[in-house]
Amino acid sequence: MKVYFIPGLGAKSRCFKFIELxxxxxxxxxxxHLPEKNDSLISYSSKMAECIDQxxxxxxxxxxxxxxxxxxxxxxxxPEKTILIASMKDVTxxxxxxxxxKKIKFAKWFPIKFFTNKKIVSxxxxxxxxxxxxxxKRQKRNQFKLDELMVQLDSEYFRWxxxxxxxxxxxxxxxxxxxxxxxxxxxxxxxxxxxxxSNKVNKSLEIIEDxxxxxxxxxxKKVNNALKKIILDH
Numbered sequence: 001m002k003v004y005f006i007p008g009l010g011a012k013s014r015c016f017k018f019i020e021l022x023x024x025x026x027x028x029x030x031x032x033h034l035p036e037k038n039d040s041l042i043s044y045s046s047k048m049a050e051c052i053d054q055x056x057x058x059x060x061x062x063x064x065x066x067x068x069x070x071x072x073x074x075x076x077x078x079p080e081k082t083i084l085i086a087s088m089k090d091v092t093x094x095x096x097x098x099x100x101x102k103k104i105k106f107a108k109w110f111p112i113k114f115f116t117n118k119k120i121v122s123x124x125x126x127x128x129x130x131x132x133x134x135x136x137k138r139q140k141r142n143q144f145k146l147d148e149l150m151v152q153l154d155s156e157y158f159r160w161x162x163x164x165x166x167x168x169x170x171x172x173x174x175x176x177x178x179x180x181x182x183x184x185x186x187x188x189x190x191x192x193x194x195x196x197x198s199n200k201v202n203k204s205l206e207i208i209e210d211x212x213x214x215x216x217x218x219x220x221k222k223v224n225n226a227l228k229k230i231i232l233d234h
Contacts, residue, residue: 001024001025001026001056001057001058001059001080002025002026002028002052002053002056002058002059003021003025003026003027003028003058003059003060003061003231004028004029004030004051004052004058004059004060004061005019005027005028005029005030005061005062005063005066006029006030006048006060006061006062006063006066006069006070007029007031007032007063007064007066008063008064008065008066008086009064009065009161009162009165010158011063011064012031013029013030013031015063015216015217016029016063016216018216018217018220018224019216019220019223019224019227020224021224021227021228021231022227022228022231022232025059025231028051030048030051030052032048032157033047033048034156034157035156035157035160039160041068041069041072041164041168042072042075042076044069044164045069045072045073045075046073046076048069048073049073049076049077052073052077054077054078057080058079058080059079059080059081059082059083059231060073060074060077060079060081060082060083061082061083061084061085061227062082062083062084062085062087063085063086063087063216064085064086064087064187064188064213065087065161065165066087067084067085067086067087067088067089068087068088068164068165068168070082070084071084071089071170071174071177074174074177079176080176081176081177081178081230081231082174082176082177082178083177083178083179083180083227083230084177084178084179084180085179085180085181085215085216085223086180086181086182086185086187086188086213086215086216087179087188088188088193089170089173089174089177089179089196090170090173090196091169091170092192092195092196093188093192093193093196094168094192095187095188095189095192098165098166101162101166102166102167106162106166108163177204178204178205178206178230179193179204179205179206180205180206180208180215180223180226180227180230181193181194181205181206181207181208182207182208182209182210182211182212182213182215182219183207183208183209183210183211184210184211184212185211185212185213185215186212186213187213188213190207193205194207204230206226206229206230208222208223208226209222211223
């Protein structure tokens with residue numbers, strides 16, 4: 001069975017280079033492309049989904065902002081399962097920071113021209129999405145990994161992406177959706193993710209202890225085990 005992977009904002013699919021699937025499953029990466037001027041999130045997701053073979057069963061996996069995209073794809077596709085890695089799936093999981101940025105209409109007024117990775121400020125900003133302000137020794141050892149994964153961001157793509165992610169409102173919880181999340185994630189705080197499952201009998205959350213938002217690289221073995229469990233056992 002084919003398993004389609006979509007990376008996070010500003011990242012290449014190389015972020016999945018350590019991800020391995022169980023025997024019989026094929027990993028296929030979908031790269032980001034520039035949105036057109038009037039693209040909505042659903043129209044953009046539809047274009048990204050053009051490479052998905054719907055003639056046979058498949059699974060969707062989205063990392064960070066890629067998790068939002070695969071949920072949008074569920075509006076017009078029928079995957080066997082949808083797996084979110086370090087992402088959000090309902091209103092209770094939306095970070096407080098996103099709500100603040102939405103309220104002040106951050107993506108509309110901020111000078112996005114400074115946010116291409118040709119600029120020092122952009123480099124620092126993208127790093128902040130994946131590493132804490134005061135990184136641990138382990139993160140310092142692994143920061144080179146982020147450098148090789150960053151894409152050359154178009155300023156309008158960045159503005160569009162930020163606007164979409166902070167304004168995204170899930171319509172309803174999807175069937176067959178699973179999450180893999182690290183307890184040290186600072187972008188989508190684990191506390192909010194975990195609390196959203198407190199009243200649910202069937203918990204579809206795989207917890208990666210001490211893992212940051214960059215868990216696909218830093219904790220890939222644990223992520224692989226979680227993927228295997230979701231794909232084979234659920």
